Amino acid sequence: MPLPLPPAKDIPATFFASVKGWWTAGEREGAASEQRLFRKLPYFRADGSTTPVDGYPVVARSTRVDLATPKHYINTFSITPTGSSPPPNPPTVVLHGYGAGLGFFFENFTALGDWAGKRQTPVHFMDWLGMGRSARVPFSVKAKRNDIDGRVAEAESFFVESLEEWRNKMGMEKMTLVGHSLGGYLSIAYALRYPTRVNKLILLSPAGIPRDPNDTTTYSREVTDSPINGDDKHAVNASQDSVNSIRSGQRAEQRKESRGRKLLTYLWEEGWSPFQVVRSIGIWSPLLVGKYSSRRFIGLSADDTKAMHEYILNITLMKGSGEYCISHLLAPGAHARRPMVDRINALTIPVTFVYGDNDWMDPEGGSQSVENLRKAGNGQGRMYIVPHAGHHLYLDNPKATNDLLTKELDRGLSRS
Secondary structure (H helix, E strand, C coil), X not given: CCCCCCCCCCCCCCHHHHHHHHHHCCHHHHHHHHHHHHCCCCCECCCCCCCCCCCCCEEEEEEEEECCCCCCEEEEEEEEECXXXXXXXXXXXXXXXXXXXXXXXXXXXXXXXXXXXXXXXXXXXXXXXXXXXXXXXCCCCCCCCCCHHHHHHHHHHHHHHHHHHHHHHHCCCCEEXXXXXXXXXXXHHHHHHCHHHEEEEEEECCCCCCCCXXXXXXXXXXXXXXXXXXXXXXXXXXXXXXXHXXXXXXXXXXXXXXXXXHHHHHHHHCCCXXXXXXXXXXXXXXXHHXXXXXXHCCCCCHHHHHHHHHHHHXXXXXXXXXXXXXXXXXXXXXXXXXXXXXXXXXXXXXXXXXXECCCCCCCHHHHHHHHHHHHCCCCCEEEEEECCCCCCHHHHCHHHHHHHHHHHHHCCCCCC
């Protein structure tokens, strides 16, 4: 029986509480904050064992997968069937976005766990190397500033090669990749480099897709956006009208961008990251993160909001690493230096794009990518819009997102 965890602390509202939160942050608190999210699943094994829990067809556990380079490891959360038979379908791997971590998907654990049990197919959530609770190893690019292709290739390789090594260590022949934001971009990069290892791609508000000559994408909204509240209607097939509506909203947001947001955008483009700024203010950082948590997770219960605050605080205060990739992959204006819309037609696998109806990622890139796939002979491209959702659609409207994920994961797969 695992030891009970103390409840998550209140989000700091005073300087003293901020100092206390900063002082106690670290590896131990980070592990505890992550475990609070995992323990919402009744079949989670805190001791890391694979012993079945009575009445459940799956078991969940957290592991650290060591890579070949010393002190390089990938933090992994797995939901695996308890049966002894080989899985009938390629495992699903869920990949988070920029500066986030696998805990951001806690609202999706139950639905994907249910799917794993029904299909007898594992689902893994992975922290990118240098992010979440994976190893915070040094990140650097040797290519010169004007060598755009070299910079992009090195930055992509940092993540793509560690994902490939992790796949090999996990003993998986093929994977279905579900990637959010930067995780979506890197999922495509991986599939382009290792096409025989990917079964299909499901891309949730992916970054780096379109050419963006008008700079309509404001990447600072990664950390300044508020949640979208509403009902949980089902996702719908994207139409040109829905794409135009989203883009119109993006232009309106850009026109009213505040000076503070413009400064954040400038720092981002100069190679800084918001997490670097948070770490630099030291004892004030829990107060700043608390303002974000209180706003971003306003739709959650009080306990879940506190749990997510502690999780985000601890991964944010960890040593900077993979976050510094952003200025090498994205140009000023936050469009990709090598947009995926110009590269994706090399893929021959199913590719599904999903955007929120209040997204700040330009859905035109997804629409054009589906068309480019079709012109290249791949008619397996699809695109959906999730209602009442923004960029973090899996948090804003988890019910509709979970329904769509299980539908897309089921498409074309074997049923046990």
